[in-house]
Amino acid sequence: MEQQSVQVGPPGREAGHPAVLTEHDVYLFREGTHTRLHDKLGCHPEPSAGARFAVWAPNATSVSVVGEWNGWNPQAEPLSPRPDGSGVWEGRSSTAQRGHTYKYRIHGRGGYVVDKADPFGVYAEVPPATGSRVWSLEYEWHDEGWMRERARHNALDAPISIYEFHAGSWRRANGQYLGYRELAHALASYVKEMGFTHVELLPVTEHPFYGSWGYQTTGYFAPTSRYGTPQDFMYFVDHLHQQGIGVLLDWVPSHFPTDEHGLQYFDGTHLFEHADPRQGFHPDWNSSIFNYGRHEVRSFLLSSALYWLEHYHLDGLRVDAVASMLYLDYGRKHGEWIPNVHGGKENLEAIDLLRELNRAVYREHPDVMTVAEESTAWPMVSRPTYLGGLGFGMKWNMGWMHDTLAFMKEDPIHRKYHLGRLTFSLVYAFNENFVLALSHDEVVHGKGSLVGKMPGDSWRQFANLRALYGYMWAHPGKKLLFMGCEFGQRREWAHEGELEWHVSAMPENAGLQRFVQQLNRVYREQPALHEVDFSHEGFEWIEGNDAEFTVLAFLRKGKAAGAPALLVVCNLTPEPQPNYVLGVPALGHWREILNSDAREFGGAGWGNLGGVEAVPLPSHGRPQSVSLTLPPLSTIVLRHEAHA
Template sequence: MWGEQDRYLFREGTHARLYEHLGARLDEQGVVHFAVWAPNAQHVSVIGDWNGWNPEADPMAQDDDGGVWHVSVGIAQPGQRYKYRIVGHGGYVIDKADPMALQTELPPATSSRITRLDYEWRDQAWMQQRAQRNALDAPISVYEVHVGSWRRPDGAPMGWRELARAMAEYVQQLGFTHVELMPITEHPFYGSWGYQTTGYFAPTARYGSPQDFMYFVDHLHEHGIGVILDWVPSHFPTDAHGLQYFDGTHLYEHADPRQGFHPEWNSSIFNYGRGEVSSFLISSALFWLDRYHIDAIRVDAVASMLYLDYARRDGEWIPNVHGGHENLEAIAFLRRLNEAVYRQFPDVQTIAEESTAWPMVSRPTSMGGLGFGMKWNMGWMHDTLAFMQEDPVHRRYHLGRLSFSLMYAFSENFVLPLSHDEVVYGKGSLINKMSGDDWQRFANLRVLLGWMWTHPGKKLLFMGGEFGQWREWTHEGELDWGLTQQPQHAGLQRLVSDLNALLRNEPALHELDFSWEGFQWLEAQDAERTLLAFLRRPARRDAKPLLVACNFTPVPRENVLLGVPARGVWRELLNTDAQVYGGSGWGNFGRIESSPLPAHGQLHSIRVVLPPLAVLVLRHESYGENTLQVPESRG
């Protein structure tokens, strides 16, 4: 029942479960209860398949307080389509889709559908261990996917159930811990990739029913894979059936275009200062965590929410009450959002796509932070890709672009993203960003991935990058899977799989991702040879650290002196130049013995061969051990 407490929380902006009250909800007797917020409407009725779309058949009654309209319909049935006929002031009449709809028609049709969200979940084992799988000290490696263009075996996108089986097998094979879905909330224009959302409570009908999507999440959970949902509370499209000018007034958006219109995306901006809008968005986020068992929410375009002058020139924005450019209402909303999520679902994560130097994005609200669990490290991404596009002969002048990331690496809980945004709109695929001939391009991509996987922070890689797709990504068509039959591309796939295995198996690579205690430079200044070397340490002091050495030139570096913290044998766990990955096979025959010569502030040292354009990962072992298998390499 919609009661006084619900009205109060709704207006306050803290109601986190509107989906239990608004929209089209079926009771146990099969009666459908419709409820919609339209406080400025003069008249509202529900029209649909059962009443011949007759606006006189099922008029709705408005609450005395709060602006919510209700009606119960006994003859409406699951699967039937419906909309709300909104009559506003000044002759405004329009048919609107339900903002709280749980299912929609297949676009370009725009009606909502009545549905139940009944499903028998089988992911109890995953849910019991989810807190450990999502923890900040857990190995997290994310495979970012656009559902409609991952695979199209028959020329059309796969449905959720077929996709579940194929993706679980593939992601398990490559060793990723999570899949991140580009927005699958309903959106009218496929080419928006889901970032122009109209259905904040409905999975897009393009790939099946709500139950089909539940099966997808369930199946991935059963195979030990988490699911992250890309979610867009920053703006919404102006389609007539959507939220724009919903009840004949600017209900969800600001009326003034200097606050309510987004010039970069030609869309509307939510009015975060309105409590009901805040409740709507918070309820949307919690809905996916609650009803669909989503494991994390990646919040898109946070920077555009934080700054009133984002993508605007002077005179195109309105300062806040203090005369500044910070969006105080959006800041308050984001804090309420994160507090609500972690209060009700402490075993999930919220992740901010935030591209500026805004402080304390991933720090608790009690400390003055925004309250996110993690934040994308866009600076690392831009600096690293800029460096990798340099000809190796010039890289000695730019080594600081790589080492600079460690100046701020622990100021936030960072995710290192190589995302879809970097392989579209003429930017070229990952491998095409690399410099040199084809051999160097593959070697450069291998060294990039090795650097990324050994650098502090969680990992995210967009589909196709794992096998070096030449073509820039497009949402039409599928990935070039035929390339995986070619040795160089298959070698990249093998490397990603081995990097993920190393990440999971070695505590030093994930336990202290967000602390200086887990990282120590050995060599960050050798610009002439363009190499970097560092230690990654685990949380337990008696556990084994890893030594990582990176050579960013195509010249093998022999007899390189590196300090080590322990005497004995250091074994190659990974060499990105191994022949099994498509490399040339330079290396150290799998093992190096230390000498008592101090170097780099360590009491012992080793002399290594650094292969061309390669990353080495070595682990200390005691004398006589010979238990590790490494790809064959030559000295």
């Protein structure tokens, strides 16, 4: 193959082509505030022919582009360092074409030589191959209607019910992955039928090890090629938007793998990661930790976040493992970490990055959401940065998840001793903007399935799970449920196959699936269940201390003055409770709009024959009350109406 040399013009400028980086770009890059480095660095095909390349490798002694068009010859197309001290090497190839595979051959000091994938590559070879591909991102979008209305769908007072899924193991065809386009149609149809408002993908950022589920990312600008091209992923998002479904991405700025072709020891030095393993190595995941104090690394991560929102129209980012970023001693023993400049364990550089991330995201895209997976009591995670918060839109409520599952695992005969676990979440429910998440983390690594955690025989297990979901959907906070949990998959999630779809045809599983569908319908239709999730005004206890009968009762209220309140009652023992009296805020008819024990959901059919009338008998500090039949292991919801 004939080899073409890179054309190099005057300093800072390619021959006949504009500079990859302007002086202003370099300033922002080195300041740590550049949010669009993907438009400047990496590989960019040119309209006529060839492509331009730019890579940050400040400590390299030489860099060249090696690819299938030049026979992987490191002498064929060397890059030139910019004279401005930015550490960027750049150049142009006249023969690189769309689809060609390439890497950067990097020579460092001391004889270090390595071939690296492009940190800003937008498309990679299918793993286990590790090269980057010359590619462009043109696509004709058809989601204008969704984008116009997106702020309403993602608002804090909107119904947000998220279906979390893993692209490689949701469904398969003859044991093979579905592509992005196949997934788009199958998933949109199912999610729409089930009534979820959003989907959240486990990371589809390129990752070499499939078993990491995407959490060991090497391609921070590339959707994994396992399921198709960048345009195929755009089609996936586009189609879901056209069906009225939002799309969130799990994004991992907390650590990256040590694979040779990736970011680790990029130019023969610890460029992206801390050099000291007490700061730069993650003992829990055997991975590297970004050097959040390095400005260029901050620009890299900020650009990655904005890239997914801009180029792929994503509706938000769920930021993984935020706690591991906030604490210098996370996962470490005494003496294995370095205190900050004040002697504390807080990672001040990571805190600054997270705040800048949220400022940048909401400044550029105020109609999206950022959600933190933060497992500690760090204050003000979802409060504005100008108030001293981290600036996230919402935060996963990990305490609610742990306490609720611990309670539900108890045999009902013992639950009266543990009711405080279930009610404790309301002590702090409005300190943050919470998402109640029953995620993939609860159904892997030997933890079993959600239905398998429930005590009793099969009937009681499913009744318990329906009661749990009813309580979850009625509890203040947005909702997230991992795939398979909606129909009670029996085995824990395994990424090497598809879900146990065959069990969804069994009566108990099908009943649970219909119940989740009904939950989502009621949740979306009743403003009281979603409008005031993050304020005391949307919630009121009626009964939170009946440990003897293990019954909870509360009101959910919407924004509008005088709007009908919803009465939610949970009976968490297998004993039905006839004539259970509860004080209510108004006389009139209370219509039963949801009953987890209905026969259509696999229940026994206990209930209130469509509703009850409040009578002027005082109870629970209110001048009127209702007498209810509480089904066994159930959640029921009643809506106040002036007349039957």
